Amino acid sequence: MEQLQDSTILSPGHKDVTAGPCLQTAGCRNVAPVLNRVGDKWSMMIVMTLSDGSKRFSELKRAIDGISQRMLTLSLRGLERDGMVSRTVTPTIPPRVDYELTELGRSLREPVKALGDWAIKHIDCIRSAQRRFDEREDAA
Template structure:
């Protein structure tokens, strides 16, 4: 058994571990959450600015995404009293700690997109045949 296999066995998921981690992975693995985290990693943003910068997201989906990220402690929502009220969103320290893994995952996907597309085409050809 090599070192990688040994390390994988040390981290074998348990039922309890999966139950606890699955909702967190669902949140941070959601495409909208990833995009929001990456945009907020650069600077805080207002709602409409996020909506303009995230192509294809609906107002409802952005609201749900921001609420979920806020609930998970990844995003801080700050209301500044004015007319109309100003609402800014920023990453918390916990949210900033997510940027490294998200960037690494994006880099991995970019580096392997050709291989993934080739595998998908081969799979689809077998399924049709």
């Protein structure tokens, strides 16, 4: 059990919403690895590529421009470990390995699409801000 600063004892699964920053800090520590995974460029490209159905490793590699074999392997393993992607091996010669989104992975499609739409909508503004910043840094 976890004891908070105000002596409130929490049993597993119980959250005291009145505990203030103490829980928020623990929550941040718990959420940070998940945000690192779902915020990773390659992981999101894999999620979007798999959003229309299962794919073999080589299909993913061809569909995701610029990803190395090693990075694809590492990203798929991380997504599989986090429960967002399933890996199915069919015992043929050579073995066939297919990757597809799990229910949890499919639930990411909407927020990832929304983030992509936001980036497309604001890319000119972002690039303009980057130019202004770079010009200011160059002048200094």
